Amino acid sequence: MIEALSAMGSVFTDPYLLGLIFATTVLGVIIGVLPGLGATTGAALLLPFTLTMEPVQAIAVLSTIYVSATFAGSITAILINTPGTSAAAATTFDGYPLAQKGEAGRALGIAVVSSTVGGVFSVIVLCIAAPLLARVAYEFRPPEYFALTIFGLSMLASISAGGAVKNLIGGIFGVWLSTIGAERVTAIERFMFGNYDLYEGLSFVPVFIGLFAISELLVQSKMVNKIVETVALKAVKLPTKEDYKRIWKTILRSCGIGTFIGVLPAEGATVASMIGYSEAKRWSKNKEEFGKGSVEGIAGAEAANNAATGGAMVPTMVLGIPGSGTTAIILVGLMVHGLRPGAYLFTEQVEKVYQIFGSMLLANLMFMAMGLYAARLFARVSLVPISILWPIVFALSVIGAYALSQSLIDVWIALIFGVIGFFARRHGFAVAPIAVGLILGEMVETNLQHSLKMYDGQWWMIFAQPLAAFFLILAFLGLCGPYLYSLIIRHKD
Amino acid sequence: MIVGDSMQARSFPIFLMVINLMLVAILSLQFYKTYPKEVELEKFPTWSSMLLFLIFYIMVKVSGDMFVAIPVVMFLMGLTWGQKKVWISFVNAIVTPLSVFLLFDYVLQVRFPRGWLTNIYYG
Numbered sequence: 001m002i003e004a005l006s007a008m009g010s011v012f013t014d015p016y017l018l019g020l021i022f023a024t025t026v027l028g029v030i031i032g033v034l035p036g037l038g039a040t041t042g043a044a045l046l047l048p049f050t051l052t053m054e055p056v057q058a059i060a061v062l063s064t065i066y067v068s069a070t071f072a073g074s075i076t077a078i079l080i081n082t083p084g085t086s087a088a089a090a091t092t093f094d095g096y097p098l099a100q101k102g103e104a105g106r107a108l109g110i111a112v113v114s115s116t117v118g119g120v121f122s123v124i125v126l127c128i129a130a131p132l133l134a135r136v137a138y139e140f141r142p143p144e145y146f147a148l149t150i151f152g153l154s155m156l157a158s159i160s161a162g163g164a165v166k167n168l169i170g171g172i173f174g175v176w177l178s179t180i181g182a183e184r185v186t187a188i189e190r191f192m193f194g195n196y197d198l199y200e201g202l203s204f205v206p207v208f209i210g211l212f213a214i215s216e217l218l219v220q221s222k223m224v225n226k227i228v229e230t231v232a233l234k235a236v237k238l239p240t241k242e243d244y245k246r247i248w249k250t251i252l253r254s255c256g257i258g259t260f261i262g263v264l265p266a267e268g269a270t271v272a273s274m275i276g277y278s279e280a281k282r283w284s285k286n287k288e289e290f291g292k293g294s295v296e297g298i299a300g301a302e303a304a305n306n307a308a309t310g311g312a313m314v315p316t317m318v319l320g321i322p323g324s325g326t327t328a329i330i331l332v333g334l335m336v337h338g339l340r341p342g343a344y345l346f347t348e349q350v351e352k353v354y355q356i357f358g359s360m361l362l363a364n365l366m367f368m369a370m371g372l373y374a375a376r377l378f379a380r381v382s383l384v385p386i387s388i389l390w391p392i393v394f395a396l397s398v399i400g401a402y403a404l405s406q407s408l409i410d411v412w413i414a415l416i417f418g419v420i421g422f423f424a425r426r427h428g429f430a431v432a433p434i435a436v437g438l439i440l441g442e443m444v445e446t447n448l449q450h451s452l453k454m455y456d457g458q459w460w461m462i463f464a465q466p467l468a469a470f471f472l473i474l475a476f477l478g479l480c481g482p483y484l485y486s487l488i489i490r491h492k493d
Numbered sequence: 494m495i496v497g498d499s500m501q502a503r504s505f506p507i508f509l510m511v512i513n514l515m516l517v518a519i520l521s522l523q524f525y526k527t528y529p530k531e532v533e534l535e536k537f538p539t540w541s542s543m544l545l546f547l548i549f550y551i552m553v554k555v556s557g558d559m560f561v562a563i564p565v566v567m568f569l570m571g572l573t574w575g576q577k578k579v580w581i582s583f584v585n586a587i588v589t590p591l592s593v594f595l596l597f598d599y600v601l602q603v604r605f606p607r608g609w610l611t612n613i614y615y616g
Contacts, residue, residue, distance in 0.1 A: 052601045165523065169516045176509040183502035190506055221538035221574065387576035391567035392589050398549070398563060399593050403603045408553065415546045422539075445505050 004127070007351040011060075011358035020057055021359055024064040025366040031065065032072025033378050034389060036220045038085040039069035039269075040432070043329040044212045045393065047205055047336075048400035055337035056352050060359035062333045066326045067119055067309050067360055068367040070269050072378065074111040074302055075371070079104060079379050087269035087305040090277040094290065094297030101293055105237040110295050111302045112371035113239055114251050118303035119364035121255040122262065122310025127357050129263070133318045134346035142450035143462045147471035149444045152265035152321045154475035156433040167433045168479075170424065174437020175444055177202055184446065197409040204332040206401040206410035207417050207438060211431040212325070213397045214418025217390050219425060238372070239295075247299040250280045258304035262311020268324025268432075269305040269312070276304025310360065317341050317353065321440065325432035328439050336404070541573040558608020563590045 011017055031042035042065045050058035073088030078095035091111060098107040140148070156171040157164035180191045181201030192198045239247065254276035261272040280300025281290045290297050312323025313330070320341035322328035334341050345353055370378070401414035421431045455461035463469050545566045552562035564586040571582030597603040605611050 049596075049601065051603075163520075163523075165516055165520045169513055169520065172509055172513045172516065176506055176513070179506040179509070186502045188502040190503065218539055218542055221542050385576065387571045387574035388581065388585050390574065391570040391582075391585060394570060395563050395567055395589050395593060398559065399590075399597065402559065402605070403597060403601065406603060406605075408559075408606060411553075411559070412550065415550070419543060419546070448505075 004131075004350060004354045007354035008127075008358035008361070011355055011362055017057065017060060017355075017359065018362070021060060021064050021362050022366060024061045025068045025363055025370060028065040028068030028363075029072040029075075029367060029370055029374075029378050030381050032069035032085055033075045033381050034384065036216050036223070036386075037069075037389075037393070038073065038216075039066045039087075040325040040329065041212045041216050041393075042069050043326050043333075044205075044208045045396045045400055047208075047329060047333055048403040050333060051336070051403065053337075055334075055339050056355045056359070058337050059330065059333055059339070059356045060363075062330045063309075063313070063356060063360050064363040066330065067306070067363045068370075070305055070309055071112070071115040071119070071302075071367045071371065073305075074115065074298075075108065075375050075379050078107045078111060078298075085269075087273050087308075088301075089270065090273040090301035090305075091298055093277065093301070094292070094294045097291065098293030098295070098298070103293070106239070106243070106295075107293075107298055108371065108375050109237045110239050110243060110247065110298045112368055112375075114247065114254070114299040114302040115306040115371070116364055116368040117251050118255050118258055118305070118307035119309060119367075120361065122259045122307040123357060123361045123364065124310075125259045126310040126313050126360070127354070130314050130318050130353075130357075131346050133314060134343045137318055137343040139467070140343075141465075142447040142454060143465045143468040144471070145443060146447035146451050146462065147465075147468035147475070148265075148319060148321065149440045149447065151471040151475040151478070152315075152440055153437065153444070154478040155265050156436060157479055163428065164479075166429045170429050170431070170433035171437035171440075174434040174439075175441035177207070177434070177438050178441025179445065184442075185449065195409075197407065202413060202438070203405060203410055204438065205336075205404045206414040208329055208332065208435055209397050209401045210414040210417025210419075211421040211435055212329075213393055214414060215421025215425060215431060217393055217397070218418065218422035220386055220390055223386060243295055247295055250283070250296045250299045251303040253279060253283065254300045254303035255307045258307025259311040261304070262308035262323055263314045265315050265319075265321045265323060268326070269308040272308035272311075273301040273305035276307075277301040306364070313360070317345060317356075318343065320443065322436055325435060328432070328435045331439060538574050542570060545570055545573070553608075556608045557606060558610050558612075559605055560590055560594060560610045561608060 028039075028042065031037045032039065043062050046061060046065055050061050053061065069085060070087050073083050073085030074091045074095065077083040077088040077091040078099050081092055081096040083089045083092055095107045095111065098104070153168075153171045153175070156167045178201065180198055182189050182199050189199075257276050257279060258269075258272040261275060262268065277297055277300045280296045281287060284290065284294070284296050286294065286296070308324070312327045315321045315323045316327040316331050317334070318341070320331065322331050331341060339345060339349060339352065397414060398411050401410045402408065404410065421434075424431055424434070451462050452459060463472065549562045549566045552565060553559055556562065567589065568582050568586035571585060572579070576582045594605070597605070604615070607615060
């Protein structure tokens with residue numbers, strides 16, 4: 001414990017890491033306020049830049065981007081009614097109306113404080129829950145891991161963007177993509193079509209750059225003529241005593257909701273903020289104020305979306321199952337830097353793990369300072385013309401895709417997946433399930449194969465393992481629960 | 494599908510495709526009940542951007558140099574996305590790739606494929 005705390009504390013005394021986290025927080029806030037970029041795209045674009053860094057520094061950069069961009073989405077949500085990130089969509093419901101009443105500073109102050117409390121709370125939960133979960137994960141064998149990945153895939157059905165079936169199709173498509181290349185055990189070639197550049201399978205980095213950055217570029221190209229109306233901001237105001245009295249319960253509730261939602265595999269800040277907002281409304285004594293500039297609405301959404309960031313890191317680091325789209329990229333970052341996610345990470349490299357947690361804590365405190373003192377400046381960044389911004393994203397995407405393996409095939413893969421991602425989004429499919437499926441794909445297949453070998457091909461024996469059966473039942477309920485529930489209600493009526 | 498004590502390597506992706514076909518069938522059933530909203534047609538910049546990706550591919554294949562193709566595509570992308578001041582697009586198309594190239598070359602020590610321009614730099 002002392003070792004862990006001193007590792008966390010070392011982040012605060014390491015000048016290089018401090019400088020790096022400060023610079024990344026500034027970058028994260030800029031990424032967050034630029035509509036369309038967001039934490040996931042930002043992390044995908046920055047991943048190649050972390051290649052030569054030490055593992056802790058690299059993951060600190062990615063997690064800082066995650067934390068600060070998630071917060072910064074609220075700045076544009078409040079000032080220009082355009083959420084910088086999807087996680088800030090719920091903040092527009094009350095943030096912008098309050099800003100229109102001439103209280104933009106108050107709205108931003110509440111968003112900053114709520115986000116910081118949510119983020120710090122979730123890091124504390126991460127520090128406590130992750131090692132505990134790691135102890136449980138020691139007991140996991142292939143059947144349990146297989147069932148867990150199936151549970152993770154089933155959770156895709158409830159991601160907010162896209163419909164349940166569409167998200168599942170995306171997830172399964174992602175798993176299918178993971179089968180491209182030579183199979184690990186038998187070296188049988190699958191879907192390579194004679195192209196030996198694909199022998200090792202699809203690299204995660206170019207696929208993610210394509211799905212998140214290039215597809216977003218194509219989506220943004222439809223916004224060329226969008227006119228943005230900005231609300232004037234004089235200064236960010238800290239919440240008053242009256243405000244605190246009204247929002248403290250909401251913040252605490254949203255902290256719990258956000259962290260819990262974040263821990264669930266494949267769920268993320270967007271779902272958390274929506275639930276945080278709706279729960280804030282449900283429990284509020286001033287329901288009529290919601291949608292017209294309620295401070296509880298802002299606090300509920302903002303505390304929840306930042307609380308989800310720490311929560312989402314729990315399954316990512318302990319089980320190797322991404323808690324959200326951005327943590328899928330952080331997971332790839334962990335793998336690229338030789339940090340194998342899982343229970344052993346918490347025994348063999350515990351110092352590094354806590355340094356990563358420490359850097360997340362520091363990032364939360366840094367964005368608070370930036371939010372309070374520089375929000376006005378950052379809000380101006382959002383007005384950069386998209387005809388300048390997105391060509392830069394194009395350059396960063398193709399160079400970044402090339403950098404990891406220094407292979408042109410990765411550039412073509414990024415472009416192809418950019419177009420695939422764009423058409424998927426155009427038809428209402430979210431791209432995050434494809435990314436999560438791609439990451440989980442190898443785990444699903446390998447653990448299924450190992451399980452079958454363990455039980456001499458008797459697949460039903462997987463159901464005889466209590467923990468595996470528990471996860472499979474959860475997966476079944478996650479998939480069929482809502483339909484069964486509606487059937488029961490209809491039958492009763 | 495399950496042969497001996499394990500699953501055949503070729504069976505797993507086929508199994509996935511079957512599941513996805515079933516899901517597509519469910520989706521079409523949903524669409525049959527409630528037809529989805531008509532998808533908005535993209536405007537010029539979207540299609541031109543995809544065309545620029547193709548131009549990028551051809552240029553890299555011809556010149557072998559990403560750093561010839563990137564500025565050209567960035568410049569054209571800026572213009573097709575509505576940038577009226579040509580010089581801004583031009584400066585953006587030169588400065589951005591150059592700075593990223595230098596960053597990758599000096600700091601990250603990534604070497605890019607040799608081509609018309611990079612040959613001059615690498616010697």
